[in-house]
Amino acid sequence: MSMKILTLVKYVPDATGDRRFTEDMTTDRDAVDGLLSELDEYAVEQALQISESHGDAEVIVVTMGPADAKDALRKALSMGADRAVHTDDEDLHGTDVFGTSSVLAELVQHVGFDLVVCGMASTDGGMGVLPALLAERLGVPQVTLLSEVAVDDGVVSGLRDGDTATERLQAELPAVVSVTDRSGEARYPSFKGIMAAKKKPVEYLDLDDLGIDAATVGLAGSWTAVDTATARPPRTAGSVVKDDGDGGTRLAEFLASQKFI
Amino acid sequence: MGEVLVLVEHADGRVRKPALELLTLARRIGEPSAVVLGAGEAADSIRAKAAEYGAVKVYVADAAQFADYHVVPKVDALAQIARAADAVALLVTSSGEGKEIAARVALRLNSGIITDAINVHAGERGPIATQSVFAASYQVTSTVTEGTPVITVKPNATSPEPAPAEGTVENVSVTFSAAATGTKVVSRVARVSSGRPELTEAAMIVSGGRGVGAAEGFSVVEELADSLGAAVGASRAAVDAGWYPHSNQVGQTGKQVSPQLYIANGISGAIQHRAGMQTSKTIVAVNKDPEAPIFDLSDFGVVGDLFDVLPQLTAQIKARKS
Numbered sequence A: 001m002s003m004k005i006l007t008l009v010k011y012v013p014d015a016t017g018d019r020r021f022t023e024d025m026t027t028d029r030d031a032v033d034g035l036l037s038e039l040d041e042y043a044v045e046q047a048l049q050i051s052e053s054h055g056d057a058e059v060i061v062v063t064m065g066p067a068d069a070k071d072a073l074r075k076a077l078s079m080g081a082d083r084a085v086h087t088d089d090e091d092l093h094g095t096d097v098f099g100t101s102s103v104l105a106e107l108v109q110h111v112g113f114d115l116v117v118c119g120m121a122s123t124d125g126g127m128g129v130l131p132a133l134l135a136e137r138l139g140v141p142q143v144t145l146l147s148e149v150a151v152d153d154g155v156v157s158g159l160r161d162g163d164t165a166t167e168r169l170q171a172e173l174p175a176v177v178s179v180t181d182r183s184g185e186a187r188y189p190s191f192k193g194i195m196a197a198k199k200k201p202v203e204y205l206d207l208d209d210l211g212i213d214a215a216t217v218g219l220a221g222s223w224t225a226v227d228t229a230t231a232r233p234p235r236t237a238g239s240v241v242k243d244d245g246d247g248g249t250r251l252a253e254f255l256a257s258q259k260f261i
Numbered sequence B: 001m002g003e004v005l006v007l008v009e010h011a012d013g014r015v016r017k018p019a020l021e022l023l024t025l026a027r028r029i030g031e032p033s034a035v036v037l038g039a040g041e042a043a044d045s046i047r048a049k050a051a052e053y054g055a056v057k058v059y060v061a062d063a064a065q066f067a068d069y070h071v072v073p074k075v076d077a078l079a080q081i082a083r084a085a086d087a088v089a090l091l092v093t094s095s096g097e098g099k100e101i102a103a104r105v106a107l108r109l110n111s112g113i114i115t116d117a118i119n120v121h122a123g124e125r126g127p128i129a130t131q132s133v134f135a136a137s138y139q140v141t142s143t144v145t146e147g148t149p150v151i152t153v154k155p156n157a158t159s160p161e162p163a164p165a166e167g168t169v170e171n172v173s174v175t176f177s178a179a180a181t182g183t184k185v186v187s188r189v190a191r192v193s194s195g196r197p198e199l200t201e202a203a204m205i206v207s208g209g210r211g212v213g214a215a216e217g218f219s220v221v222e223e224l225a226d227s228l229g230a231a232v233g234a235s236r237a238a239v240d241a242g243w244y245p246h247s248n249q250v251g252q253t254g255k256q257v258s259p260q261l262y263i264a265n266g267i268s269g270a271i272q273h274r275a276g277m278q279t280s281k282t283i284v285a286v287n288k289d290p291e292a293p294i295f296d297l298s299d300f301g302v303v304g305d306l307f308d309v310l311p312q313l314t315a316q317i318k319a320r321k322s
């Protein structure tokens, strides 16, 4: 039977842009152009590699996000994913991670899956907890923050670099995994891939399709509130000296003046 | 005052410093209780340390599951203890594992979660957490509006202050869920300590980037670090090249640090690197390129070759210290 690999990708504001908050204290998604979260490219790459090594497998990219999030799906499709599913609903504005995880849990069950591959964290919210929450909601194992991942005979295994140890983890499918930016460079879409992506199917689903009550998501359904957001005063450049054979000495003088030595 | 549960991170039978920071913060918002899971024979000494830093109660649970299976056994334990204690808040260290445990526990308790706090204060409507977001360009304060606030706190949020308390032991026998044994830990290799300060705990950090050129090049970075008693950091470019371990990476996908002094050597200052270090108190940069963006955020910069500047600086520091 064909293996169904879902890869979850998020459409995020470009990190190199001037990211801001809007008046309702949510991420301003208009101020800066969006793109496929760079950390999710690694998830797409690993999903494709697992599919390629498995032979009989299908890679489906899934996102929850505004209409423009289709750009993120397109990128993943042009990298080689087979098809896409997009959940977009006005009521989702301001949804927190619990809401997101409940929508995505419904969504992946709706599509069906053997393996869900996530990125390590989104580059905007960056909590890095969605994969764990998804596993909790689905009642399947989480095998997360992997720098190496492989699927063999219905078992997923991988290497997790923790703060104090490196662990080899293993679980039976179905499972949720997340991969880090050390899992291997993501491929660039080829011209052929970009052309092919235009013809690949994208399925749209709203909250009704998923049977989700709008009151449980969005800003109102959020279990946390941002009360204040203050731009950090930009750092000002101090003095810069050119090394004329005395750079180290002048640096030592600076450090001494600041009482570091 | 209600109980604030602190999940105590430990390794090699010792309490990790961030746990003592959490106990210190917990005192601001309630009465601290420590939760010590899977510590084996070290539980006694960990209990003593937690008590020294203010733990009125210490919940101790031990079972093979904590070491043999991933994340869920600890989720089962913490959720069970939180319910029984009717805790008013939970504090967990913001490590990869800490955040995952905290999130799953929060979901089970129907409670909101705030991750990566850099400070926690008492507020009228429960604890107020401060976070640094968008590559540290914004500071936000947040509160949990539903359930028992679950907050994960980054290392170095405060300095640990002793405040001796009873530390009464409550032994807990955990009822594990069916999911507890879902992810097996097949093997575990402990990270060997470099003998230098931990990156996230250090007051001073000396970092090297692509400009260091090779693994051997890091010796000038290490020598400078050792002369200051500093930790060693690296950019992702240096880590990807295999010149320095990933555990030393500073930035978005590495460690986020906030030391008193950060010295960046041969690092250009990409946004993803800045995300991990721009809240440092004083920033110093050495770079050959006068246009390198790192100079925009440096308090003092030297345009020059790091292989000339660093050894001279190290020699000066050693001379001044002796």
Ligand SMILES: Cc1cc2nc3c(=O)[nH]c(=O)nc-3n(C[C@H](O)[C@H](O)[C@H](O)COP(=O)(O)OP(=O)(O)OC[C@H]3O[C@@H](n4cnc5c(N)ncnc54)[C@H](O)[C@@H]3O)c2cc1C
Residues within 6 Å of the ligand: A038, A039, A181, B208, B209, B210, B211, B212, B234, B235, B236, B237, B238, B249, B250, B251, B252, B253, B254, B255, B265, B266, B267, B268, B269, B270, B271, B272, B273, B276, B286, B287, B288, B289, B292, B304, B305, B306, B307
């Ligand atoms: C999703 C994502 C996550 C990322 N996460 C991180 C992260 O966590 N941490 C991180 O650091 N990066 C991260 N990056 C990578 C980041 O974008 C940069 O590529 C990286 O920080 C560059 O490292 P560097 O400054 O060492 O190298 P470069 O940008 O190549 O800069 C090297 C600098 O060294 C100088 N130099 C060269 N030789 C010498 C010499 N002899 N003496 C003095 N100066 C010299 C050069 O002038 C140059 O400025 C991430 C990128 C992405 C897309």
Ligand SMILES: Nc1ncnc2c1ncn2[C@@H]1O[C@H](COP(=O)(O)O)[C@@H](O)[C@H]1O
Residues within 6 Å of the ligand: A008, A009, A010, A011, A037, A039, A040, A043, A062, A063, A064, A065, A097, A100, A104, A117, A118, A119, A120, A121, A122, A123, A125, A126, A127, A128, A129, A130, A131
């Ligand atoms: N809105 C979303 N749509 C699809 N996937 C998401 C979404 N938000 C988060 N994810 C996935 O969950 C991972 C971790 O996200 P986070 O917990 O938000 O840091 C990301 O790398 C994605 O793989």
